[in-house]
Amino acid sequence: MxxxxxxxxxxxxxxxxxxxxxxxxxxxxxxxxxxxxxxxxxxxxxxxxxxxxxxxxxxxxxxxxxxxxxxxxxxxxxxxxxxxxxxxxxxxxxxxxxxxxxxxxxxxxxxxxTGKFVQAVEGTGVRVTDTRKTTPGMRMFEKYAVRAGGGSNHRFNLTDGVLIKDNHIAACGSIGETVRRTREQIPHTIKIEVETDTLKQVEECLACNVDIIMLDNMDTETMIRAVQMINGKALVEASGGVRLETVREIAETGVDIISIGALTHSAxxxxxxxxxxx
Structure with a gap:
């Protein structure tokens, strides 16, 4: 801090x-x-x-x-x-x-x-991270606490990385065009992450060679298929509605990262x- x-x-x-x-x-x-x-x-x-x-x-x-x-x-x-x-x-x-x-x-x-979530995925190699769903004015403190509990931090604010979400794509027209415009503006050292909620969108991300693909609110069967499709070509992040009861099952789909808003908004x-x- x-x-x-x-x-x-x-x-x-x-x-x-x-x-x-x-x-x-x-x-x-x-x-x-x-x-x-x-x-x-x-x-x-x-x-x-x-x-x-x-x-x-x-x-x-x-x-x-x-x-x-x-x-x-x-x-x-x-x-x-x-x-x-x-x-x-x-x-x-x-x-x-x-x-x-x-x-x-x-x-x-x-x-x-956070410690409970980290313990639940122990042995899978999955990294548990927070989100920007923090209390206004308290982000520095809350993200600090996530690390104390054994978790990791996602973006601290919007300047920390590129994360193309559903509304970016809807406003721009397609994943391909959104990624193209982004690449024209950002330094080559910055990774590009794209949020997806269908396997078709995962295919679009692979065609664009994005660095990180977020699987948002997918069921575990679809996540398994997505991870197989990606096959190591990008980091895979799972997000959306993750609970203590489901986090182990999600981790075992083969994703690399699980981001959990509840760490800060529901503790x-x-x-x-x-x-x-x-």
Missing amino acids: DKNLLRSRLQEFLTEDIGRGDLTSESIFSDTDSGCASLVAREECIAAGARRVAGEVFHVLNPRVSITNCVEDGTQLQPGDLLMTVAGPVIDLLKGERVALNLLQRLCGIATL LSCDIGMDWVE
Whole structure:
């Protein structure tokens, strides 16, 4: 994660939550009161963002806050396991609590769901990736959590690669013409990926020598036929409606990549709390 962008986003989140000040905490405590608290898992989950995100929340508030005992990203946690300890001015710990927990719960939830998908395809050689179906303003954090869970990132934004989708093709007229126009404009170092939903479109992609062919919302029988047709001439990505119950079957069709929007748009936040130590 870009550190400058990270701190800028965290400052925005803190400003949103704190407003003109923490009326409750500032009424009870003085600037000289100090304390210590632990962030603890309440359920089984995979850790993501303890040091680099939640810890940074407190450092944005006050660089004097001490962050210790941070668990490494990707660590499998059990209920009661410690993610990190924070110590410093009581007011700053309380001001940062909600933002730090919101982010940590969200990122651990994404990492945990990603880990389940990765485990489900273990041994197949298939790469599990995310998509751009992320929460606006949270893409950097959510894609970071996917990697913590053992997954990989697809495009971060539209400048990261060419992906010709159904509406590009519909607006242009055909796969062949869309690819031709694209090749005239992009550097030779950029790969071209095309989304398909029929075997006829797969044939068109092969005729155009595209680099990556996405099989979108195909049933597994059609995917098997598509993989046989492609026969190593392009990377094959499966996408669309992938569930934990179906991801293994999809992986066994012979595709190289499975992209899953649910990793970021459907992950549930994990139960993590901040317990006062002293």
